[in-house]
Amino acid sequence: MGIVEVAAVVVAWLGGAFLVLSDARRGIALGMALYSAGLAAVLFTAPLAAVALGGAGLVGAALRLRDGRRGWGTLPPGSTPRLLLCVVAGVLTAFVGSSILEGPGSAPMRVTILLGGALGAARLLSTRRREAALASTAVMTLAVGAAEASTGGPAAATVVLAAALGAILLGVLPGVETDIHGT
Amino acid sequence: MGPELALGLPAVGAVLAAALRRRPAVALAGGGLLGLAGAVVLALLAVPQAQSSLLGLNLPAAPRALLLLTALALAVMVALAPPQADRVGLLAAGLAGMAGLAAVAAAPDVLAVAVVVAVLAAGHAALPGGQPFPTRMRAPGLAVALLLAGALLQHAGDAPVFARLAALSLVLSLVAAAGLVPFLPELDPEEPAPASPVAWTGFFGPALAIALVARMQPTIGADGVPVYGSLLVGLGVLNLAWGTVGAWRADGDVAAWRYSFLADWGLALVGLGMVVPDGYAAAYLVLASVLLVRFPLYLWARPVLLNRAPAAMGPANVLLAAALAGAAPFAGFSVRVLLLRAATQVYWPLALVLGLGMLIWLAHSFRLARTLGAPAGRSAVGVVLALGFSLLLGLAPAVLLALGGL
Numbered sequence: 001m002g003i004v005e006v007a008a009v010v011v012a013w014l015g016g017a018f019l020v021l022s023d024a025r026r027g028i029a030l031g032m033a034l035y036s037a038g039l040a041a042v043l044f045t046a047p048l049a050a051v052a053l054g055g056a057g058l059v060g061a062a063l064r065l066r067d068g069r070r071g072w073g074t075l076p077p078g079s080t081p082r083l084l085l086c087v088v089a090g091v092l093t094a095f096v097g098s099s100i101l102e103g104p105g106s107a108p109m110r111v112t113i114l115l116g117g118a119l120g121a122a123r124l125l126s127t128r129r130r131e132a133a134l135a136s137t138a139v140m141t142l143a144v145g146a147a148e149a150s151t152g153g154p155a156a157a158t159v160v161l162a163a164a165l166g167a168i169l170l171g172v173l174p175g176v177e178t179d180i181h182g183t
Numbered sequence: 184m185g186p187e188l189a190l191g192l193p194a195v196g197a198v199l200a201a202a203l204r205r206r207p208a209v210a211l212a213g214g215g216l217l218g219l220a221g222a223v224v225l226a227l228l229a230v231p232q233a234q235s236s237l238l239g240l241n242l243p244a245a246p247r248a249l250l251l252l253t254a255l256a257l258a259v260m261v262a263l264a265p266p267q268a269d270r271v272g273l274l275a276a277g278l279a280g281m282a283g284l285a286a287v288a289a290a291p292d293v294l295a296v297a298v299v300v301a302v303l304a305a306g307h308a309a310l311p312g313g314q315p316f317p318t319r320m321r322a323p324g325l326a327v328a329l330l331l332a333g334a335l336l337q338h339a340g341d342a343p344v345f346a347r348l349a350a351l352s353l354v355l356s357l358v359a360a361a362g363l364v365p366f367l368p369e370l371d372p373e374e375p376a377p378a379s380p381v382a383w384t385g386f387f388g389p390a391l392a393i394a395l396v397a398r399m400q401p402t403i404g405a406d407g408v409p410v411y412g413s414l415l416v417g418l419g420v421l422n423l424a425w426g427t428v429g430a431w432r433a434d435g436d437v438a439a440w441r442y443s444f445l446a447d448w449g450l451a452l453v454g455l456g457m458v459v460p461d462g463y464a465a466a467y468l469v470l471a472s473v474l475l476v477r478f479p480l481y482l483w484a485r486p487v488l489l490n491r492a493p494a495a496m497g498p499a500n501v502l503l504a505a506a507l508a509g510a511a512p513f514a515g516f517s518v519r520v521l522l523l524r525a526a527t528q529v530y531w532p533l534a535l536v537l538g539l540g541m542l543i544w545l546a547h548s549f550r551l552a553r554t555l556g557a558p559a560g561r562s563a564v565g566v567v568l569a570l571g572f573s574l575l576l577g578l579a580p581a582v583l584l585a586l587g588g589l
Contacts, residue, residue: 117331125325137301153294158240173306
């Protein structure tokens with residue numbers, strides 16, 4: 001495992017942690033951007049997937065800056081349980097991805113994919129903020145695209161591109177709730 | 184280009200209908216025509232040459248037939264929606280759902296299904312509704328995470344434990360994706376029908392489940408099959424019990440309708456979990472009847488559910504109660520026969536449990552039938568059509584099963 005790959009996993013974990021620990025648009029966008037950058041770096045053996053997913057993640061992060069609560073909103077009061085969650089999730093995914101799972105792809109790739117799935121799902125299941133839920137779903141979608149690239153399934157390129165497009169579409173959705181109408 | 188067109192035409196129709204919302208007649212005509220074109224392409228995909236795809240996609244027979252039924256259900260619901268309903272909104276949401284479901288059916292593996300579920304569920308959760316977006320995204324979001332975990336575990340190594348854990352994750356993802364117990368979303372009775380979790384479970388769920396099972400089951404492996412089967416049967420019995428008792432005892436009629444969907448889904452899960460042809464056929468039929476009978480009836484019951492019309496119990500309602508109870512010769516009867524036959528093949532005490540669930544089922548059917556009031560005009564035509572579909576599925580289930588390649 002090279003130093004670059006380890007650094008990429010740490011960047012991805014930082015991104016996931018910012019996503020979990022932030023309640024405003026800048027913190028959430030930074031989390032998504034860092035995770036995408038880490039994911040793209042561990043996917044260097046699959047350049048198409050790295051460019052597509054990394055690029056889509058950055059575009060999605062930029063789109064998240066449009067709306068939602070202003071500012072960073074990182075580590076608000078009462079965020080100790082979330083901080084613990086990030087640390088425990090980081091340690092567990094590193095252990096499971098590198099020592100228990102034998103595939104698919106390299107150990108850093110597995111750990112990064114697991115981080116996206118675990119921290120994205122944890123944030124989605126615990127948040128009441130629409131912009132955070134959208135960003136969490138986008139991060140999980142990017143992780144799914146990376147998993148497809150690492151398993152090399154049938155029509156992998158199509159699925160990776162669909163995941164990238166999905167992450168951008170999730171960024172396009174507005175981060176504020178709309179009024180109810182219709183029956 | 185066949186699968187791409189089956190996916191793209193309804194998507195364009197949805198965008199067109201949404202864009203022309205202020206001119207309802209044009210929106211309905213444009214969206215409807217594109218949806219119809221998509222359904223024709225779906226039907227043509229039965230010819231193998233039409234399945235050639237630039238993106239390496241293919242649409243297997245079972246989800247394709249259920250997608251065609253989804254298109255038929257959408258056409259009937261939009262054409263015969265109650266007068267107060269937002270028909271353009273219904274068409275736009277339904278066509279977007281059709282496109283998403285075609286993408287799920289064409290998805291080459293479970294990871295591809297996860298991508299489509301994430302986007303489709305986010306689109307549905309973003310519709311204006313009574314619950315906030317994060318609350319509505321919880322169950323499908325969990326389904327995406329579980330699909331990811333299941334796919335990773337399938338490639339994790341040769342140890343049997345990985346196959347078992349993968350089967351566990353994938354079955355839970357199916358139940359979460361459909362919004363069933365134990366991942367039941369919160370319900371707001373006043374919520375518009377297209378945005379409601381009932382629409383997800385009753386309209387999007389059936390084709391989604393069949394498409395997911397078509398991708399999931401062949402990859403489970405011998406070590407995972409016992410976990411896959413027993414967990415599906417267990418969750419099916421749980422949903423059947425929860426649904427029948429809930430629909431009987433629920434305080435509000437909207438909740439009773441919602442629980443009745445769970446009861447149907449319980450039968451479907453048990454059928455899928457028995458992993459025998461009769462069980463699968465029963466699951467297929469019950470999901471088809473959810474699409475063509477129960478969900479349209481729920482829409483036509485909305486005026487009474489929203490207190491805009493009085494409940495009633497006339498001769499038509501008695502007939503509806505019989506159809507909803509699964510009496511002969513309606514769809515539920517053939518489902519029950521197939522399911523009990525499959526249960527006796529697999530493990531006969533299961534037939535007793537199912538029989539008990541089917542008995543409790545009778546209690547809520549009359550309650551639901553009352554909520555259709557005294558249908559008149561378009562709603563009356565819709566109710567007659569739903570009864571006709573139920574009769575057709577009950578008298579000639581082999582036609583649908585043959586369409587689905589079963």
